[in-house]
Structure formats: structure tokens, C-alpha cells
Amino acid sequence: MNTKDIYREIINEHNLHPSHKGEINDPSYELDGVNPSCGDKIKLQFKIDENGIIEDAVFSGSGCAVSQASCDIMLDLVIGKTRDEAEKITEAFMRMIKGEASEEELEILEEAEALADIAHMPARVKCAVLGWRTMEKILKENRRETL
Amino acid sequence: MTNVFKNDFEILHDDKYIYFDNAATTQRPRQVINAVSEFYRTINSNPLRGLYKWSVESTQAYENSRRKIAEFIGAKDASEIIFTRNSTESLNLIAYSWGLNNIKKGDNITVTILEHHSNLLPWQMVSKVTGASLTYIECSPDGEISDEEIISRIPSNTKLVSAAEVSNVLGVRLPIEKISKRAHKVGAVMVVDGAQSAPHIPIDVKALGADFFVFSGHKIMAPMGIGVLYGKSELLEAMPPFLHGGEMIESVSRYDAVYAPVPEKFEAGTVNAAGAVGLAAAIDYIKSIGFDTISQREENLCRLLIEGIKTIPYAEYYGSKSAETHSGIVTFNIEGCHPHDVASILDTENICIRAGQHCAQPLHEHLGIPASARASMYFYNDESEVERFIEALKKVRSWLGYEH
Numbered sequence: 200m201n202t203k204d205i206y207r208e209i210i211n212e213h214n215l216h217p218s219h220k221g222e223i224n225d226p227s228y229e230l231d232g233v234n235p236s237c238g239d240k241i242k243l244q245f246k247i248d249e250n251g252i253i254e255d256a257v258f259s260g261s262g263c264a265v266s267q268a269s270c271d272i273m274l275d276l277v278i279g280k281t282r283d284e285a286e287k288i289t290e291a292f293m294r295m296i297k298g299e300a301s302e303e304e305l306e307i308l309e310e311a312e313a314l315a316d317i318a319h320m321p322a323r324v325k326c327a328v329l330g331w332r333t334m335e336k337i338l339k340e341n342r343r344e345t346l
Numbered sequence: 347m348t349n350v351f352k353n354d355f356e357i358l359h360d361d362k363y364i365y366f367d368n369a370a371t372t373q374r375p376r377q378v379i380n381a382v383s384e385f386y387r388t389i390n391s392n393p394l395r396g397l398y399k400w401s402v403e404s405t406q407a408y409e410n411s412r413r414k415i416a417e418f419i420g421a422k423d424a425s426e427i428i429f430t431r432n433s434t435e436s437l438n439l440i441a442y443s444w445g446l447n448n449i450k451k452g453d454n455i456t457v458t459i460l461e462h463h464s465n466l467l468p469w470q471m472v473s474k475v476t477g478a479s480l481t482y483i484e485c486s487p488d489g490e491i492s493d494e495e496i497i498s499r500i501p502s503n504t505k506l507v508s509a510a511e512v513s514n515v516l517g518v519r520l521p522i523e524k525i526s527k528r529a530h531k532v533g534a535v536m537v538v539d540g541a542q543s544a545p546h547i548p549i550d551v552k553a554l555g556a557d558f559f560v561f562s563g564h565k566i567m568a569p570m571g572i573g574v575l576y577g578k579s580e581l582l583e584a585m586p587p588f589l590h591g592g593e594m595i596e597s598v599s600r601y602d603a604v605y606a607p608v609p610e611k612f613e614a615g616t617v618n619a620a621g622a623v624g625l626a627a628a629i630d631y632i633k634s635i636g637f638d639t640i641s642q643r644e645e646n647l648c649r650l651l652i653e654g655i656k657t658i659p660y661a662e663y664y665g666s667k668s669a670e671t672h673s674g675i676v677t678f679n680i681e682g683c684h685p686h687d688v689a690s691i692l693d694t695e696n697i698c699i700r701a702g703q704h705c706a707q708p709l710h711e712h713l714g715i716p717a718s719a720r721a722s723m724y725f726y727n728d729e730s731e732v733e734r735f736i737e738a739l740k741k742v743r744s745w746l747g748y749e750h
């Protein structure tokens with residue numbers, strides 16, 4: 200897909216009409232992410248229940264269409280999943296952006312797979328991974344100890 | 347290709363691409379590329395080191411470049427020209443070598459809010475290490491600096507003032523003469539960052555009142571990796587070296603060394619002689635075009651581009667309303683479209699622009715804009731390119747999913 204198609208087919212919709220943009224009152228976790236190359240700032244808020252299931256998640260803040268859309272698609276994918284599943288999806292996404300993802304990994308990425316072509320826009324990779332890196336931090340840093 | 351100003355620039359011969367990122371780096375004409383290649387093909391040797399013909403010739407070529415640069419910016423003597431990698435290195439040299447040795451707690455350093463990070467971070471460093479204060483001269487939204495601002499932000503305890511002659515974001519020229527006059531009145535040293543002025547206007551360090559002046563070769567059509575630091579002899583002579591090593595000494599014993607006189611004292615290690623030769627060729631080239639022609643063409647293109655932006659309902663540009671004070675630079679935004687997306691979309695139309703904060707975060711904050719897109723033109727750009735650019739810009743919102 201060329202750049203204009205990527206915008207037309209997936210980025211624009213999620214950027215202009217995001218499903219998960221907003222704030223929630225009682226998040227279990229929240230974290231800011233910054234893209235130093237453009238100064239974009241996003242905030243992620245996650246509500247995770249005692250079984251480790253992501254009940255709800257939202258993002259807020261300003262940014263380019265690529266980072267906003269990528270974030271919205273990411274939240275679409277992880278809401279309702281467990282932390283472990285979300286981590287797996289994140290790993291798959293990061294590998295996809297590097298052009299290294301396997302068939303199975305691409306499958307679990309569902310709509311996010313459309314962002315694979317961002318790999319051909321090296322200048323925009325940081326934008327595409329901003330939300331994902333921030334989510335990764337939330338999941339890793341707040342991991343409960345298990346035996 | 348109908349534009350004769352592109353003749354010497356092979357990279358621009360393919361009219362497919364519109365290169366509007368000249369403030370980041372310019373293109374190089376064949377004369378510069380040939381000069382560099384000729385150096386390597388015919389006299390390549392380590393200047394200052396050997397006693398044979400090639401080495402003598404490469405040394406001469408290197409020193410001729412130094413003289414040419416001295417003359418280009420109105421220095422008194424060639425020894426006032428130090429070769430560096432770029433403006434950033436030149437500014438760091440001043441900060442480490444002059445700043446850390448002459449500024450102390452209780453002193454003040456003044457910069458302007460328009461500075462590029464390269465003329466900001468070195469002074470933040472000196473301020474942090476020495477405990478000196480760091481003060482900003484602020485500007486109006488169109489980049490104007492008032493006399494009151496200059497007077498009040500350069501208090502009597504100021505030891506150093508550093509300012510860009512031309513802003514890399516707004517393209518506006520700063521009132522350097524007034525700033526240096528005030529700096530000298532309080533006994534401060536004046537540093538002028540000429541990275542964005544040297545490509546566009548004649549430089550006279552004396553008229554500017556610059557004690558130090560820096561610029562980058564790559565922004566005036568010379569190779570990357572060659573830059574200039576001008577410093578007044580008295581200052582350079584009193585300063586300790588910045589880097590220590592080969593070729594900057596008179597004699598070395600086990601525990602001590604006597605340094606070479608300026609400029610060698612500041613040029614440790616093998617120098618970029620081919621780069622210096624390329625810079626001299628670039629200066630010849632710029633003179634052959636002439637600064638009058640350069641500014642005329644830039645003004646005309648800026649005027650057209652600004653007029654074009656004004657016809658686009660969702661677009662706004664920053665800085666002065668008059669094209670003469672833009673130095674080829676027009677920074678803008680399209681409502682609802684992040685500058686990074688604008689740049690990516692224009693890239694699909696083979697238009698090269700810059701987007702982000704252009705290494706000037708404090709200025710963007712001051713102007714109240716998170717980020718911006720920047721089209722920066724040079725004399726070899728032309729009207730048809732501006733027209734194509736405006737046509738593409740008109741469509742950006744629809745490409746990004748808006749109905750209007």
C-alpha cells in the first residue's frame with residue numbers, strides 16, 4: 200500500500216473518529232508517552248480487573264494521525280483481553296513494524312496489520328509505536344508477582 | 347528543466363522532486379562536488395604533516411580556504427577562522443573554552459527565544475555548571491524584538507549574549523547590531539549564530555558587532571562536516587584549547603605541552619581539508635550568483651508562497667506578513683492536520699519539506715503551537731515549484747480524510 204492508501208484506508212477513519220479517545224475517572228493505571236521527534240504527547244488510561252482482564256482503556260492527548268490511529272486500533276484489540284494477551288499482541292506489533300512478524304503474529308494483529316506498511320515510512324515508525332510502547336510500559340511495570 | 351539556476355545542481359535536474367528543505371541543508375553545485383573530488387584525485391595528503399609536494403599543496407589549499415572565508419565574512423585576519431564540523435561544534439567550542447573559563451556564579455548569559463537548540467543547549471550547560479543565570483530575550487508573534495526587551499534582558503552582570511542572525515523557524519532577521527551594542531555596553535561578549543544568515547545575506551562580522559560568529563558549510567552549498575568559527579584574535583588567543591591531540595602543539599614533554607598558536611590550537615587531529623576546499627568553492631559559487639539575486643529570487647518565491655497559503659482556508663503561516671523578512675522560509679500549519687502527516691502526504695507528491703519543531707522547542711512553546719511544517723526555499727527553486735506545492739497543499743485536508 201502506498202502512503203495515501205494507508206491514510207485513506209485505515210488511518211483517517213481512526214484519527215478523525217476514534218472509538219477510544221477520552222478519559223475515565225477511576226483508571227487502575229495511567230501513563231504519558233512522548234514522541235521526542237514531534238513533541239506529541241498521549242495519555243493512556245487502563246482499567247484492569249482482579250483477573251488481569253483489561254475492562255476498559257482510553258487515550259487522550261494530541262498527535263499526528265499515525266500515532267492517534269495506531270493507538271485507537273491498539274485499544275480496539277486489547278480491550279477485553281488479559282494482560283498476557285495484550286503483551287503478546289504488543290510483541291507481535293513491534294515485530295511487524297520491523298518487518299519480522301510471522302504469519303500467526305500477523306493474524307492476532309487483525310486490523311493493526313494494515314499498519315505493517317508503516318515499515319516503509321521509517322520517519323513515521325516512532326509515531327506508530329508511541330501508544331504501543333506506552334502500553335507495554337504500563338503492562339510491564341505493573342505486573343503482579345506470581346509464583 | 348527550464349530554470350537555469352538548476353543547471354549546476356544535478357540532483358535537481360529531475361523536475362519530479364521539489365526540494366523545499368533548504369534550511370536543513372542546501373544542495374551542492376557541480377563546482378563544489380568537483381572541487382572536493384579534485385582534492386582527493388590530485389593532491390590528497392594529510393595537510394600540515396608532510397614535507398613533500400602533495401602535502402604542501404593540500405596545506406596551501408586548506409589555508410587558501412581559510413583566507414577566502416576570512417574575506418567572505420570580513421574577518422581581520424585568516425587566523426581568526428577556525429575550521430569545525432558545523433555550527434553546533436563551533437558553539438560548543440565557545441561554550442566549553444570561553445564560557446566555562448570566563449563565566450561564574452552571579453553572572454548572566456542571555457539568549458533569545460528564537461534560538462535553535464544548538465545555540466541553547468551549550469548555554470544551558472554553561473549555566474548549570476557555573477551557576478550563572480540564563481535569560482531570554484522574547485519576541486512578538488511575528489518575530490520582532492523590541493529595544494526594551496534587549497535592554498531589560500541584558501542586565502549589567504551579563505557576560506555573554508548569543509543570538510541567531512536569522513531564525514530557522516520564522517526566517518526573520520534579528521536586530522543583531524542593537525543586541526551586540528547593548529552586550530558590549532555591559533561588557534559582555536557577543537556570539538552570533540549565522541547558520542541561517544550566511545546562505546542568504548552578506549556577512550560583515552565587524553558591522554554585526556560579533557565577537558564570535560559561526561556557520562555551517564552544508565547550509566551554503568558546501569559539503570557536510572565542515573563548519574566555521576570566527577573569533578576575535580584577542581579572545582581566541584586567551585582561550586584554552588577545546589580538543590587536545592595531534593597538530594595543535596608546539597612541543598610536548600612527558601607531563602606538559604606548549605600549544606600551537608591560533609588557529610591550529612583549536613584544530614586538533616586530522617582536519618577536513620577536502621571539506622574546507624569544498625567550502626571555498628561554495629563561496630566562489632555564491633559570489634558568482636550574487637546575494638542580490640539570491641534575495642530577489644527568495645523574496646519573490648516567498649511572496650508567491652505566502653499568497654498561495656492565504657488562499658487556502660484552513661492554512662495559516664507564521665512570522666512576518668512581508669515576504670522580504672522570511673529568508674526563503676515559510677513555516678505553516680493546516681488546521682486539523684498534524685505537520686508530520688502533512689509532510690508524509692506531500693512526500694507522496696515528491697515534495698520535500700520539514701515538519702516538527704525544527705530544533706526550536708522553546709520557540710514553538712512561546713508561539714503557542716505544538717509543531718509546524720516548514721517550506722524553505724533557495725535561489726534555485728522556482729515559481730512552478732511553488733505553484734505545484736500550493737496545489738498539493740490545497741488537497742492535503744482531503745487526503746487526510748476531511749470533506750473540506
Ligand SMILES: Cc1ncc(COP(=O)(O)O)c(C=O)c1O
Nearest residue numbers: 432433434462464510514541562
Ligand atoms: C539557526 C541554526 N543554528 C544552528 C544550527 C545547527 O547547524 P548544524 O546542524 O550544521 O550544526 C542550525 C541548523 O539547522 C540552525 O538553523
